[in-house]
Amino acid sequence: MKNKTLATWLAFLGGPLGLHRFYLHGPGDLLAWMLPMPTALGLYGIERVQQWGQDDHLSWLLIPMLGFTIAGCALRAILYGLMTPERWNARYNPQADPEAPPGRTHWFTVVGIGLSLMIGTAVLMASLAFSFQRYFEYQIEEARKISQ
Incomplete structure (x- = not known):
């Protein structure tokens, strides 16, 4: 029996590592194995900024990958938490009664939804602000080079 509250919290806290996918779909899920890649690349981008400074162009691409992965997993946590018990049990517990307890929403589920929404x-x-700021700074820098 797959528990909706546990899946919500796994998506929120361990989503960038694919923990919610492993819980719901098992170790054969390809997306669960691929989710840590953009997470690791984003962490590498943060390391590059600490090492080379904010002018490192590769880090401009890598850091938003981490942010978008975290945001996408938070969205998935919200979707899991808001799923009706009937739909949850039909999808993840097909052998159970549509009103079975693992698909019910509890106060801990609501807290997970709220934190996922905020964070x-x-x-x-x-991530969007970082991406746009770096893009526009780069454009201004290139325009200065052309004008000189």
Whole structure:
């Protein structure tokens, strides 16, 4: 029996590592194995910024990958948490009664949804702001080179 609350929290806390996918789909899930890749690349981008500074162009590409992965997993946690018990049990517990307890929403599920919404939104907005800031700074730098 797959528990909706546990899946919500796994997607929120361990989503960038694919833990929710392993829980729901098993070790044969390809996406679960691929999710740690953009997470690791984003962490590598943060390491590059610490080592080379903010002018490192590769880090401009890598850091948002981490942010978008975290935001996407937070969205998945919200979707899991808001799923009706009937739909949850039909999809992840097909042998169970449509009203079985693992598909019910509890207060801990609601807390997971709320935290996923707050933190996922903050990470998404920060990733977008970082990406656009670096892009426009690069454009201004290139325009200065052309004008001289």
